[in-house]
Amino acid sequence: MIGGGENKKSMAYIGNITAFLQTCLSSEKDYAVYNYVDTPDLTMNELVGLVRDKLLGKHGAGLRLPYWFGLLIGYIADCVTKVTGKNFPISSIRVKKFVAFTQFCSAKNDLEGFEAPFTLSEGIHNTLHSEFLAPDPNREIFFTE
Numbered sequence: 001m002i003g004g005g006e007n008k009k010s011m012a013y014i015g016n017i018t019a020f021l022q023t024c025l026s027s028e029k030d031y032a033v034y035n036y037v038d039t040p041d042l043t044m045n046e047l048v049g050l051v052r053d054k055l056l057g058k059h060g061a062g063l064r065l066p067y068w069f070g071l072l073i074g075y076i077a078d079c080v081t082k083v084t085g086k087n088f089p090i091s092s093i094r095v096k097k098f099v100a101f102t103q104f105c106s107a108k109n110d111l112e113g114f115e116a117p118f119t120l121s122e123g124i125h126n127t128l129h130s131e132f133l134a135p136d137p138n139r140e141i142f143f144t145e
Contacts, residue, residue: 001061002070003099005045010037010104013123016116023114037106038120044098050121054128070095 016038024032042050048061065073074092081087108114118126130136 001044001048001064002095003044003064003067005048005061005064006043007099007101008041008043008103009047010041010102010106011120011123012036012038013116013118013120013127015118015123015126019117020108020111020114023111027111027113032111034107034111035104036108037104038116038123039106040120041103042120047124050124051128054125055132067095067099070098 017036020034020036024034045061049059052058052060052062071092074090074095077088077090078092081091108116
């Protein structure tokens with residue numbers, strides 16, 4: 001965990017997005033533009049705590065590094081990447097994104113009849129389960145460029 005962890009992140013669970021799209025398709029509106037976000041936004045402390053609980057059975061955010069130290073590690077990784085050409089899972093940009101506030105407003109409540117079938121916490125648990133704890137090796141994954 002890098003930084004104080006009070007920065008909030010807006011996210012959306014795919015199960016809620018598909019339900020939202022189904023509701024859009026069955027609505028009477030001919031045209032509408034929506035920005036979809038599940039609420040409430042979670043702080044990084046809450047998000048990291050949920051992930052650690054689900055994957056490791058541990059509570060809280062765990063080991064914390066000060067922002068300046070995490071950024072220093074990111075810059076060192078950037079330099080090593082430039083010299084070796086090998087990318088690392090940490091970089092200065094990723095550290096900056098981790099500690100940044102990324103909150104968005106959502107107009108999903110403007111769509112009459114829509115109620116998200118999953119809480120954001122349930123969506124995170126479902127995603128962690130299907131991606132890390134019990135992935136389906138036969139699942140087809142489609143990537144677009």
